[in-house]
Amino acid sequence: MSSEARAYGDPDTRRRILLATWEAIEEIGADIRLRDVAERAGVSRQAVYLHFGDRGNLLLALVEFMPETLGFPKLLAHVFAATSGVEMLRRAVELHSTYNAKIDSVARVLEAAQYQDPALGAAWRERMTRSRAAHRMIVQRIADEGRLADGWTVEDAGDLFYTVTMQTPWRELTRELGWSSDRYAERMTKLLLDSFVAESTA
Amino acid sequence: MSSEARAYGDPDTRRRILLATWEAIEEIGADIRLRDVAERAGVSRQAVYLHFGDRGNLLLALVEFMPETLGFPKLLAHVFAATSGVEMLRRAVELHSTYNAKIDSVARVLEAAQYQDPALGAAWRERMTRSRAAHRMIVQRIADEGRLADGWTVEDAGDLFYTVTMQTPWRELTRELGWSSDRYAERMTKLLLDSFVAESTA
DNA sequence: CGCCTCACTTGACATGGTGTAAAGCTACCA
DNA sequence: TGGTAGCTTTACACCATGTCAAGTGAGGCG
Numbered sequence: 001m002s003s004e005a006r007a008y009g010d011p012d013t014r015r016r017i018l019l020a021t022w023e024a025i026e027e028i029g030a031d032i033r034l035r036d037v038a039e040r041a042g043v044s045r046q047a048v049y050l051h052f053g054d055r056g057n058l059l060l061a062l063v064e065f066m067p068e069t070l071g072f073p074k075l076l077a078h079v080f081a082a083t084s085g086v087e088m089l090r091r092a093v094e095l096h097s098t099y100n101a102k103i104d105s106v107a108r109v110l111e112a113a114q115y116q117d118p119a120l121g122a123a124w125r126e127r128m129t130r131s132r133a134a135h136r137m138i139v140q141r142i143a144d145e146g147r148l149a150d151g152w153t154v155e156d157a158g159d160l161f162y163t164v165t166m167q168t169p170w171r172e173l174t175r176e177l178g179w180s181s182d183r184y185a186e187r188m189t190k191l192l193l194d195s196f197v198a199e200s201t202a
Numbered sequence: 203m204s205s206e207a208r209a210y211g212d213p214d215t216r217r218r219i220l221l222a223t224w225e226a227i228e229e230i231g232a233d234i235r236l237r238d239v240a241e242r243a244g245v246s247r248q249a250v251y252l253h254f255g256d257r258g259n260l261l262l263a264l265v266e267f268m269p270e271t272l273g274f275p276k277l278l279a280h281v282f283a284a285t286s287g288v289e290m291l292r293r294a295v296e297l298h299s300t301y302n303a304k305i306d307s308v309a310r311v312l313e314a315a316q317y318q319d320p321a322l323g324a325a326w327r328e329r330m331t332r333s334r335a336a337h338r339m340i341v342q343r344i345a346d347e348g349r350l351a352d353g354w355t356v357e358d359a360g361d362l363f364y365t366v367t368m369q370t371p372w373r374e375l376t377r378e379l380g381w382s383s384d385r386y387a388e389r390m391t392k393l394l395l396d397s398f399v400a401e402s403t404a
Numbered sequence: 405c406g407c408c409t410c411a412c413t414t415g416a417c418a419t420g421g422t423g424t425a426a427a428g429c430t431a432c433c434a
Numbered sequence: 435t436g437g438t439a440g441c442t443t444t445a446c447a448c449c450a451t452g453t454c455a456a457g458t459g460a461g462g463c464g
Contacts, residue, residue, distance in 0.1 A: 163379075
């Protein structure tokens with residue numbers, strides 16, 4: 001489902017187009033024209049179509065490209081390298097507080113486009129599914145350590161953890177209400193730990 | 203900012219167009235054509251333009267129309283009629299769990315369009331600002347009753363309450379992860395009360 | 405050296421939704 | 435009888451998407 005039949009062209013050009021798309025979205029927003037992308041990449045509009053087929057596929061490629069470029073796997077590994085479930089949760093929220101900021105412009109576009117382009121929607125959903133699983137693993141770890149508070153199942157707490165740390169609440173708090181990254185991380189962590197962890201050390 | 207210079211046409215036709223728009227969005231999604239709306243309303247495509255000017259204004263009108271139609275003021279009044287802050291919070295989350303379901307399709311479209319149409323964005327923001335204020339008032343009430351847990355300010359807890367109960371987390375939990383309304387209300391309430399309320403009676 | 409192919413560019417064009425313009429039609433009202 | 439409000443019908447300009455076909459230019463190969 002990820003790297004399907006490396007289709008066409010110079011990988012370097014492909015990369016330049018993806019970077020240009022990213023840039024264009026950051027500057028212009030959701031209504032970028034492929035002309036804008038092409039101009040920024042220094043290629044013709046048709047080159048974009050030769051590489052990606054259509055707009056949907058371009059955004060689709062961006063879904064893979066961004067985490068790679070931002071070194072997401074390493075950042076995630078740091079979360080899972082923590083020595084306790086509680087510390088994993090702390091690190092996960094911290095990761096959200098910085099990573100969400102980097103992908104926000106693009107995430108906006110993708111969130112909007114997912115319902116119009118089925119392939120894009122599927123890719124976005126897959127990303128969400130992985131994220132959900134990661135959050136649940138952290139809660140599982142807390143439970144394994146005997147620290148999950150009475151009244152919570154791993155599934156319920158995991159799903160809540162996953163959803164309240166989604167892009168939209170983060171965006172509202174930091175972009176619209178002016179919360180800093182640190183404030184977001186600290187307050188959100190407190191909310192979750194207060195409820196999830198028995199005899200909280202928050 | 204709300205009812206500006208009742209411009210044109212039969213209010214009943216206007217209403218039919220709005221209902222048709224709503225319907226069309228529920229069935230088709232974000233990429234409704236104004237032709238679809240007109241057909242459903244039983245009017246010509248131009249009638250839509252005569253009444254609303256353009257697509258953005260049509261959606262703008264829908265932002266006002268939906269809460270009116272759904273009797274939102276009354277529902278909100280019930281929340282504020284509660285005898286304690288904690289009970290207000292409970293009722294507010296319950297309200298989210300049912301009301302969000304009714305407006306979800308349209309909310310999706312509006313969320314996406316707010317960044318493209320400035321007027322629409324402003325209207326949406328205003329709606330969010332009022333929502334934030336209402337959530338804060340509830341936390342204020344809890345604080346006034348001396349029940350706000352140490353470590354929380356009214357502002358921080360209010361903003362978190364407001365953001366974690368937004369449409370997107372609700373949508374993910376109920377639409378994608380299959381949570382029922384009751385489960386949403388109960389679990390979300392627990393999360394918030396566990397953290398916000400001293401000597402929780404959750 | 406000539407040839408071929410890959411990775412593009414250039415220019416033209418069909419498609420489809422948005423928004424505007426203009427003329428006509430009809431019911432109601434004075 | 436005339437006028438006006440509230441539409442309909444038809445036509446059209448605009449613009450982004452996506453497709454098509456022909457051309458160009460650099461590298462590799464025999």
